Amino acid sequence: MAGRKGTLMSVRKDIKVLDATIRDGGLCNNFNFSDDFIRALYKMNVKCGTDYMEFGYKASRNMFKESEFGKWKFCKEEDLRAIVGDNPSDMKIAVMADVGRCDYKTDFLPKSESVIDMVRVACYIHQIPAAVEMIEYFHELGYETSCNIMAISQAGSDQLSQALEMLAATNVDVIYLVDSYGSLYPENACELAKLYLAAVEGTGKQIGFHAHNNQNLAFANTVETMTYGVSFLDATVQGMGRGAGNCALELLLGFLKNPKYNLYYVLEFIERYMLALKAQGVVWGYDVQYMLTGLLNRHPREAIDFTAKQRTDYSEFYKALLEND
Amino acid sequence: MAGRKGTLMSVRKDIKVLDATIRDGGLCNNFNFSDDFIRALYKMNVKCGTDYMEFGYKASRNMFKESEFGKWKFCKEEDLRAIVGDNPSDMKIAVMADVGRCDYKTDFLPKSESVIDMVRVACYIHQIPAAVEMIEYFHELGYETSCNIMAISQAGSDQLSQALEMLAATNVDVIYLVDSYGSLYPENACELAKLYLAAVEGTGKQIGFHAHNNQNLAFANTVETMTYGVSFLDATVQGMGRGAGNCALELLLGFLKNPKYNLYYVLEFIERYMLALKAQGVVWGYDVQYMLTGLLNRHPREAIDFTAKQRTDYSEFYKALLEND
Numbered sequence: 029m030a031g032r033k034g035t036l037m038s039v040r041k042d043i044k045v046l047d048a049t050i051r052d053g054g055l056c057n058n059f060n061f062s063d064d065f066i067r068a069l070y071k072m073n074v075k076c077g078t079d080y081m082e083f084g085y086k087a088s089r090n091m092f093k094e095s096e097f098g099k100w101k102f103c104k105e106e107d108l109r110a111i112v113g114d115n116p117s118d119m120k121i122a123v124m125a126d127v128g129r130c131d132y133k134t135d136f137l138p139k140s141e142s143v144i145d146m147v148r149v150a151c152y153i154h155q156i157p158a159a160v161e162m163i164e165y166f167h168e169l170g171y172e173t174s175c176n177i178m179a180i181s182q183a184g185s186d187q188l189s190q191a192l193e194m195l196a197a198t199n200v201d202v203i204y205l206v207d208s209y210g211s212l213y214p215e216n217a218c219e220l221a222k223l224y225l226a227a228v229e230g231t232g233k234q235i236g237f238h239a240h241n242n243q244n245l246a247f248a249n250t251v252e253t254m255t256y257g258v259s260f261l262d263a264t265v266q267g268m269g270r271g272a273g274n275c276a277l278e279l280l281l282g283f284l285k286n287p288k289y290n291l292y293y294v295l296e297f298i299e300r301y302m303l304a305l306k307a308q309g310v311v312w313g314y315d316v317q318y319m320l321t322g323l324l325n326r327h328p329r330e331a332i333d334f335t336a337k338q339r340t341d342y343s344e345f346y347k348a349l350l351e352n353d
Numbered sequence: 354m355a356g357r358k359g360t361l362m363s364v365r366k367d368i369k370v371l372d373a374t375i376r377d378g379g380l381c382n383n384f385n386f387s388d389d390f391i392r393a394l395y396k397m398n399v400k401c402g403t404d405y406m407e408f409g410y411k412a413s414r415n416m417f418k419e420s421e422f423g424k425w426k427f428c429k430e431e432d433l434r435a436i437v438g439d440n441p442s443d444m445k446i447a448v449m450a451d452v453g454r455c456d457y458k459t460d461f462l463p464k465s466e467s468v469i470d471m472v473r474v475a476c477y478i479h480q481i482p483a484a485v486e487m488i489e490y491f492h493e494l495g496y497e498t499s500c501n502i503m504a505i506s507q508a509g510s511d512q513l514s515q516a517l518e519m520l521a522a523t524n525v526d527v528i529y530l531v532d533s534y535g536s537l538y539p540e541n542a543c544e545l546a547k548l549y550l551a552a553v554e555g556t557g558k559q560i561g562f563h564a565h566n567n568q569n570l571a572f573a574n575t576v577e578t579m580t581y582g583v584s585f586l587d588a589t590v591q592g593m594g595r596g597a598g599n600c601a602l603e604l605l606l607g608f609l610k611n612p613k614y615n616l617y618y619v620l621e622f623i624e625r626y627m628l629a630l631k632a633q634g635v636v637w638g639y640d641v642q643y644m645l646t647g648l649l650n651r652h653p654r655e656a657i658d659f660t661a662k663q664r665t666d667y668s669e670f671y672k673a674l675l676e677n678d
Contacts, residue, residue: 295670345620
């Protein structure tokens with residue numbers, strides 16, 4: 029458990045790459061992607077060997093107005109099928125369901141009637157009991173499930189041990205370590221990963237890592253935790269995601285040694301689709317303001333606001349962050 | 354030796370931060386910095402607790418025309434003194450001397466007459482014998498010295514062991530692991546660092562790390578190798594440096610726990626000086642083309658050319674790199 033699993037030359041068959049471009053990237057543009065973009069992304073992921081593609085959220089249409097978001101905030105079955113048909117590929121389809129922000133008892137079909145393969149349940153640590161209920165519900169429906177415990181850098185270690193113990197006793201397939209604030213360094217990310225791995229030892233469950241790039245460590249933390257046994261790896265094309273973004277899919281596929289992964293198609297997608305998105309004014313990625321919230325282990329909302337206002341007074345921003353701590 | 358030295362809360366008194374903004378950043382603009390910029394950078398470094406500031410190269414004026422470069426390619430004593438006077442600060446002044454590209458026997462004063470404290474001798478591994486000669490010469494003149502072995506990711510392990518053995522027998526103060534191509538991952542960077550550390554054990558010499566950010570790992574590799582005992586850490590403001598650039602000084606000072614380091618002044622400098630530099634069109638930093646040369650363990654020259662031509666056909670670039678390997 030303590031040592032690294034394999035070497036830089038190993039092909040680890042347990043590794044699963046999950047592309048979260050629409051879901052985390054959608055937070056940058058209110059999920060307003062063209063169908064053309066989504067279709068091309070789906071094709072790209074199939075060609076480059078991605079194991080799971082997350083299409084977005086299954087958010088409550090009672091809590092969120094459909095007119096205010098693109099369709100991938102809601103991931104209706106017919107919208108998914110308009111892109112993937114019956115998904116005649118080896119790649120699995122995932123959606124995210126936030127605890128407290130979805131109508132899971134009405135909005136999910138049984139797996140036998142859905143093109144969705146995995147439901148990822150996202151929660152804060154105090155919501156674990158609610159997450160457990162949802163996980164068992166989705167499991168009963170026939171879905172693979174994951175539990176993505178967010179903002180883990182602010183959880184106490186007692187809380188975390190309890191949460192992991194509770195989850196290890198459920199039917200969940202994957203438990204995710206989520207560095208929501210991008211505040212983890214490789215050293216403590218790996219220590220946390222070892223806790224997660226120990227908690228599921230012998231259960232057959234896998235551990236995932238979802239990185240944010242506030243301190244430019246998203247890729248590093250992903251590959252470092254991986255070497256200790258983390259096997260579900262989230263990434264997004266060009267790291268597209270809220271604020272500083274995520275681990276870049278192109279970096280991750282470049283790193284992985286399994287010949288099933290093919291970097292070429294990601295590069296092609298970047299030049300054809302991502303550059304246009306950036307040219308339209310969609311903004312994400314590492315910048316000084318995100319480094320500061322990451323360093324202070326804080327939600328990036330103030331940095332996102334700083335970015336939106338096109339401010340560059342980093343020193344004033346830092347002073348203000350230190351004051352309102 | 355095998356374990357980490359200290360924790361994320363430790364203050365390691367052996368750590369020395371070296372700002373290489375002018376030297377590595379100068380490769381982006383032919384060293385054409387204004388005196389105002391250099392003076393402000395010097396003041397910033399003194400205020401933020403930087404231990405060493407590298408002003409540039411001592412390049413041969415026989416080999417390079419003074420009219421084609423800014424003055425920091427040559428670092429004449431009078432130019433240094435015009436900025437720092439007698440350097441009435443605790444911060445030390447460094448310059449770099451490349452093996453085979455400087456006139457070291459004529460261009461260096463004895464330390465007692467110079468404001469320079471440290472000469473960093475840069476070489477490829479086959480130039481170690483020449484580097485040793487220069488190191489002993491500078492040591493005799495009274496300078497601190499380092500040996501920066503470049504492009505280490507392409508050196509054979511036998512070669513490296515011999516080089517380290519030769520250097521361990523000299524008067525050099527610091528031996529640097531230089532990831533010129535930005536191709537190292539935290540895992541192999543740390544393994545290399547352990548080799549360097551083992552080679553100097555008991556000699557009182559220190560090991561340094563100079564990162565490049567091709568795979569967005571410059572900061573990660575710097576802090577990870579540090580935890581195993583590397584103590585001279587190179588950084589540049591906003592990572593300014595050739596191609597994908599270096600480890601960002603602001604990330605590094607944010608990470609380090611020694612209260613002598615003060616991030617605030619770096620932020621102030623970025624907003625006042627670095628943004629202007631970028632607005633003038635000076636280009637550096639992580640981008641897909643650099644990731645590709647890093648991944649393939651190649652000199653970034655083709656990626657620099659791709660950048661200069663404002664190309665974005667990443668997939669064609671990748672194909673071409675694979676072909677001419």
